[in-house]
Amino acid sequence: AQSVTQPDIHITVSEGASLELRCNYSYGATPYLFWYVQSPGQGLQLLLKYFSGDTLVQGIKGFEAEFKRSQSSFNLRKPSVHWSDAAEYFCAVGAHQAGTALIFGKGTTLSVSS
Amino acid sequence: DAMVIQNPRYQVTQFGKPVTLSCSQTLNHNVMYWYQQKSSQAPKLLFHYYDKDFNNEADTPDNFQSRRPNTSFCFLDIRSPGLGDAAMYLCATSRGQLAGQFFGPGTRLTVL
Numbered sequence: 001a002q003s004v005t006q007p008d009i010h011i012t013v014s015e016g017a018s019l020e021l022r023c024n025y026s027y028g029a030t031p032y033l034f035w036y037v038q039s040p041g042q043g044l045q046l047l048l049k050y051f052s053g054d055t056l057v058q059g060i061k062g063f064e065a066e067f068k069r070s071q072s073s074f075n076l077r078k079p080s081v082h083w084s085d086a087a088e089y090f091c092a093v094g095a096h097q098a099g100t101a102l103i104f105g106k107g108t109t110l111s112v113s114s
Numbered sequence: 115d116a117m118v119i120q121n122p123r124y125q126v127t128q129f130g131k132p133v134t135l136s137c138s139q140t141l142n143h144n145v146m147y148w149y150q151q152k153s154s155q156a157p158k159l160l161f162h163y164y165d166k167d168f169n170n171e172a173d174t175p176d177n178f179q180s181r182r183p184n185t186s187f188c189f190l191d192i193r194s195p196g197l198g199d200a201a202m203y204l205c206a207t208s209r210g211q212l213a214g215q216f217f218g219p220g221t222r223l224t225v226l
Contacts, residue, residue, distance in 0.1 A: 034214055043120075043204055044157070044217040090156060094215075101147075101171065102215060104156035 002027050004091050006105035013081050014113050021076040021108050023091035033074040034092040034102065035065055044090065050074065061085070086112045117141070118218035120205050126224045127195050135190040135221045137205030146188040147215060148180060149204040157204055163188060192223075200225045 005024045013019050025031055032051050036044040048059025055067040065076045074091060088109050092102040118139045127133040137146065144165050149157035161170045163182045177199070179191040192199055202222050206215040 036217070041220075041222070043118075043219040044206075046214045046216065049214045101159035101162075102157075104158075106156050107154075 002093070002103050004093050004103055004105035006089075006091055006108050008108045009106070010109045010111070012111040012113055015083050016080050019076075019078045019081045019085070019110070021089050021091075021110070023074045023076065023105060024072050025074065025091070025093045026072065027093050027103075029095055032094045032096060033065075033067060034094065035059065035063070035074075035076050036090045036092060036104075037061075038088045038090065038107075040087075047076070047089075081110075081112055083112045083114065086110055118205055118207055118216055120203075120218040120221050122221060123219060124222050124224070126226065127192075128226050129197065130194045133192050133195055133223065135192075135203050135205075135223070137188045137190070137218055138186050139205075139207045139216075139218075140186070141207055141209070141216060142185065143207035143209045143216070144185070145208045145210075146182060147206040147208070148178075148188070148190050149206060149217075151202040151204055151220070153201075160190070195223070195225045197225050199223065 003026045007022050034049045035047040038044050047063050048057050050057050050067045058064050063078050067074050088107045090107045091105045094102045121136045147162040148160045151157040159171050160174045177193050181189045202220045204220045205218040208215045
């Protein structure tokens with residue numbers, strides 16, 4: 001079955017500390033992986049994506065993610081968290097063809113403490 | 115700036131009263147999607163248009179319909195909203211899959 005698991009429902013990080021959000025996937029075909037961020041009452045903003053090539057991908061807002069095929073993981077990282085990073089983060093997996101659904105994880109809520 | 119626009123941002127309707135949500139895009143993307151996101155849940159795809167071709171997800175209720183009169187616009191019609199249809203409705207677009215899907219800000223639907 002195709003699925004995305006985000007094991008952490010809620011994470012609290014101190015401002016300036018590093019962050020890692022976990023994502024594991026199960027997908028039958030070659031996975032295309034995405035991280036989205038959603039602020040309260042807002043739509044989803046694409047942070048970064050992985051299709052092929054270098055397994056460490058850089059995204060916007062200082063985020064990066066590393067694809068590890070052997071672990072079926074695509075963890076999101078940021079070296080120094082800012083208060084404005086507080087939001088909900090969704091990992092998603094999709095197929096190569098346009099028009100296929102993105103399968104989302106249930107999301108991880110990030111809180112940033114001062 | 116190129117973007118995905120959804121109107122209205124907030125919609126209140128009565129139980130059983132038809133409602134239409136609107137999505138427009140200036141990205142010139144050929145694929146448009148409608149997702150439903152209930153509180154504290156992940157978005158779930160309802161259907162999508164690949165150019166003019168409509169594709170319904172197998173478990174999308176018949177109560178939900180969609181129209182795409184041209185490349186830029188797509189509408190979500192809920193024929194008889196129930197209390198369980200209260201959710202955030204997200205429109206997304208893509209050109210192929212490789213660039214990812216770009217989402218609008220969403221319309222939050224309340225059913226009284």
